[in-house]
Amino acid sequence: MFGLFKSVFKLQFLFVIVAILAGVYHTEVKQFLRRYTDSYLDQAGGSDEIPVAFQTGDEALFTAAELETFNGEEGRPLYLALLGSVFDVSRGIKHYGAGCSYNFFVGRDASVSFISGEFENYDPKVADDVLTLKPDDLIGLAGWRDFYQKDYIYKGKLIGRFYNEKGDLTAYHHKYLALLEQAQDAKKEAEELRNRYPGCNIEWSEAKGTRVWCTNTSGDGKTRSSSGYPRKLYSRGNKNFQCACVPESELDEINAGEKAAHGDVMLKPYDNCQPRALECFYRV
Numbered sequence: 001m002f003g004l005f006k007s008v009f010k011l012q013f014l015f016v017i018v019a020i021l022a023g024v025y026h027t028e029v030k031q032f033l034r035r036y037t038d039s040y041l042d043q044a045g046g047s048d049e050i051p052v053a054f055q056t057g058d059e060a061l062f063t064a065a066e067l068e069t070f071n072g073e074e075g076r077p078l079y080l081a082l083l084g085s086v087f088d089v090s091r092g093i094k095h096y097g098a099g100c101s102y103n104f105f106v107g108r109d110a111s112v113s114f115i116s117g118e119f120e121n122y123d124p125k126v127a128d129d130v131l132t133l134k135p136d137d138l139i140g141l142a143g144w145r146d147f148y149q150k151d152y153i154y155k156g157k158l159i160g161r162f163y164n165e166k167g168d169l170t171a172y173h174h175k176y177l178a179l180l181e182q183a184q185d186a187k188k189e190a191e192e193l194r195n196r197y198p199g200c201n202i203e204w205s206e207a208k209g210t211r212v213w214c215t216n217t218s219g220d221g222k223t224r225s226s227s228g229y230p231r232k233l234y235s236r237g238n239k240n241f242q243c244a245c246v247p248e249s250e251l252d253e254i255n256a257g258e259k260a261a262h263g264d265v266m267l268k269p270y271d272n273c274q275p276r277a278l279e280c281f282y283r284v
C-alpha cells in the first residue's frame with residue numbers, strides 16, 4: 001500500500017517537472033512538434049488535406065526580413081508568399097531550389113510576377129501590389145493561391161500589404177477581396193449569358209457582307225435542342241454588338257422593341273431581317 005502511494009507520488013513529481021520544462025522551453029517544444037508533424041505529413045503526403053482554417057491558431061507571422069531567410073540555404077526550408085500567405089514549398093525543390101526555374105519566388109511575396117511572368121526586374125515595393133491587375137488576372141492569382149494551399153504547407157502570414165502586425169487583414173486586403181469577388185461575379189454573369197445566348201456562326205464575303213446564323217452547336221460547340229435566332233447583343237458600356245442566338249420564347253419581346261435581357265445586356269433585331277429568319281446579313 002505504501003509502495004503504491006510512493007509510485008503515484010513519483011509519477012506526480014515527474015509530471016510537475018515535465019510541465020515546468022514545457023513551460024520554460026515552450027517555444028522549442030512547439031517548434032519540435034511542428035517540425036515533427038510537418039515531416040510526418042510530408043511522408044504521408046497528406047498536408048493538402050489540412051484546411052488552412054484549422055491551422056490559424058498556430059500560424060506564424062513573418063516580417064519580410066524573416067521570410068527572406070527561408071531560402072533553402074544551410075538546410076533551411078524554402079518558403080514563398082502569395083497574397084500575404086506564406087507556404088513551405090521545400091518539397092517542390094526541383095522548381096524552387098537554388099538555380100531552378102522558380103527560385104525567384106522564394107523568400108518573398110512576388111504575387112504580381114505570377115501573372116506578369118516578370119522574374120528579372122524585381123521591385124519589392126510593387127511586387128505584391130495586385131490591385132493594378134485586370135479582373136481575370138485577379139481570378140488567375142486566386143487560382144495560384146488555391147494551388148499552394150492544396151499542394152504545399154501553409155505556414156502563416158507575411159506582415160505587410162495584406163496583413164498587419166497582429167495578423168489582421170489590412171484595408172488593402174479587404175479591397176483586394178472585394179475586387180476579386182467583383183471579378184468572379186462578372187465572370188459568372190458572362191458565363192451565364194453565354195449559356196443563355198450562345199454565339200452565332202459568322203462569315204464575311206464581298207458580295208453579301210457579314211452573314212450571321214445560328215445552328216444547334218454554334219457558340220460554345222455544345223449541342224442544344226434548338227438553334228435559336230440571330231440577334232444583336234449589346235453588353236454594358238459597349239457600343240459594339242455581338243451576334244447571339246436567342247430562343248424562340250424571347251423573340252416576341254425583342255421584336256416588340258428594345259429589351260434589357262440579362263443585367264445590363266440589350267438584345268435587338270438585325271435591320272432588314274425577318275423576325276424568324278435563321279440567318280441575317282449586314283454591312284458595317
Ligand code: HEM
Pocket residue numbers: 092095102113114115116117118
Ligand atoms: C507567368 C508565367 C509563369 C509562371 C508564374 C510560372 C510558374 C510556375 C510555377 C510556380 C511552377 C511550379 C509549380 C509547382 O510548385 O509544382 C511551374 C511549373 C511549370 N512550369 Fe511554369 N510558369 C510560367 C510560365 C511557364 C511557361 C511559359 C512554361 C512553358 C514554356 C512553363 C512550364 C512549366 C512546367 C513544364 C512546369 C512543371 C514542371 C514539372 O512539373 O516538373 N511555365 N510554373
